[in-house]
Amino acid sequence: MTPVLELHRITKRFGPLLANDGITLSLAQGEVLALLGENGAGKTTLMNILFGHYRADEGEVRVMGRPLPPGKPRAAIEAGVGMVHQHFTLAGNLSVLDNVVIGSEPLFRLRSRRAEARAKLLALADRFGLPVDPEARVADLSVGERQRVEILKALTRDARILILDEPTAVLARPEAEQLFRTLRGMTGQGLSIVFISHKLPEVMAASDRVAVLRAGRLVAERRTSDTTPAELAELMVGRRVTRPRRAARAPGPVVLRAEDVTLVERGETRLDAIGFEVREGEILGLVGVSGNGQATLGRLLSGLVRPTSGHLTLGGQDMTALTPRALARAGVGRIPEDRHAEGVIGELAVWENATLERARDPAFARNGFVRRIAARTFAQDLIRRFDIRGATPETRTRLLSGGNMQKLILGRALAANPRFLLANQPTRGLDEGAIAAVHAQLLAAREAGAAILLITEELDEALALSDRLQAIVKGRLSAPVPAEEADPRRLGLLMAGAWEVSHAA
């Protein structure tokens, strides 16, 4: 039987970077293939070539044995390839049906085929178990529902091959499990699926076969049943990377305390009477699925917003009125959730980013003028101490890799030995090597006595680093669980909000 999809010796260069190096891969009908690799391994590039967003420098894509003309997404769609992007390509102000119909209709027609499209959409939704309301406005849907719309959009265009780019990045565990059940149902009806992931557990659970990419090359293909997570991890990273372990340490007095903190923004309750405390030399892990109030909590503890009610104290002093600069002076280090949008300014030099939050500090300013030598020396020092590779004080910050950018932010936050450190998604999007480096720095700061609040979506990370854990769901916090009593299953339940049920019972 011919494979439904073949990639033959695909090579793609971006300037000096070899993003895909002679990759040959095939997909059988009814198969779920996982494309595993770290950030920058070339997974998304490969799928973009397949879908026609990019044109390969060399090589060929064949669907059902027929070569696909390069660089034409429409040709890919017509050949039966559907793509669900990591960042959804839906128009929020339109209805589900509008989003599905858009682009598939001829431009010059007086009457659109809405009724037909609607019937088809509902039939597909029913057949594949993807319930949607065609008239709902996309902006009002949850992330999981939006993903369903994306999948249905591909299916209404008669996709036989579905490509999903990091489909679980935005989903809670139960939603992710539901998604994989749905995908399994689709392959039962003859569809073939490729999904991109860097998460080993879901690759092991949901795929038939795994292709591992590393630095643009296909380094291994395995039947999922014949491999282990440990083997895949090593193939993916190329060496054995061990994340540092947390040593026992008795926590000191409470550094940061939140009591009954509520934050209402534009009529919506973002944080609902939350309470927690972080002690000296302790890491409190806050786990939760993205979009449950973590961003608001991050902005609150970064001095960007004020609570509507409740108390927030730092070392016993009220800190609700502190601005970012005042927080920095009070010994608070901050790692923002989005390093590109908030952490650094790409167009500025490393030294400017290193000193921006303390720009008016006497160490870096005199009479309103920048102390350029002092600022550069400080940046040079950070580069050395935090092993920021590929950087000089003069380097434009956007030229750094994600991991090195994060080291710069971490270094800036830790340079003054903070009392309290807010680490909001500190390893999001980083590769294994950089994750290990960030973890080591966080643990070193804990050892040095910093009270650390770790906000993360990665259960492994939360379990490895935290002394205590709390889950955040819809702006509310669960009661703390000591690390010894926590396991992925229990945390998964907490993240789904299960504690509320047990409270009620």
Add this chain to the structure above:
Amino acid sequence: MRLERRPQVPLLYAAVSPVAAVLLALTLAAGLIAAAGVNPLAAYAEMLKGALGSRLAVTEMLARATPLILTGLAAAVAFRARLWNIGAEGQFYLGALTVAWAGHGPLAALPPVLGIPVAMLLGMAAGALLLLGPTALRLGFGVDEVVTTLLLNFVAVLFVGLMVEGPLKDPMAFGWPSSVPVASGLRLPDLVPRSRLHIGLLVAIGAALLVWLANARTVWGAESRAAGLSPRAAAFAGVSLPRTLLGTAILSGGLAGLAGGIEVLGSTGYVTTTLSPGFGYAGIVVAMLAGLHPAGVVAAAVFVATIFVGADAMSRATEVPSFIADVIMSLSLLCMIVALLLATHRVVR
């Protein structure tokens, strides 16, 4: 075909792009000149001669460049912080009107060493005030300052018209709508004897130096650049966006107001509704051609002044109307925008 951001803009491209843009604009305009039945090379030769060919030509050109340097700086300062001040024209007029009023009345009796600086400061204050309103509206309610500053230009010019037809009308001007002249002691001394070039040029160049110093060396300059590049990251680092933008508005509006004040004190001595042949709008072109750099602003202002003064001479010597200057300037702006894009991006297939 797509555009891909270059990791680093080659220095050569950055340096060459304004020159290439100007040459391309002149080439395109040559087509229009030829269509008017004139040899483009001969026309451009007339233009150069008219702007640079004699002592008189050079002083005229530099007198024209003086307000352009200031309005160019006004645009450059604002755009760097992503404050889209399109209202330099109105700020120019309000500065001019204020100086004309003060120079005739309250300041007339003061000694020049005191009166001239105070008049200039008043002009700056007037320009700054006119930009503070739109900036406050943007900060408070998200009102687009492109619209408000642009429309205020017409309000300012009409207000000048109201004043020179009314309270400030010069009774000695034979019914011509112009304001009463400022005291002769307040007029700016000539820089070159027997010419219209006054020491306002030195003030403008001094302003360029100060703006450069503020941009490149002060904490304020660093913060306003950060706020312009990424308001979110700047806010996270504790840069107050309102404070930075209001400061930028005061500086930008002040520079445009100063341009108007200096034009009155140095050039005409009074204000009319035709005092500016579009200095405020041309300042935007000057700032873009300069890549928002203060030193570049001086050079670009000299270029634009050369085109304008030269075009007048050209239209006297040939059949080409002087409107060609507006065409060349507009084409330069368009070509510069394309050149900037090509310098920072590369085309990939």
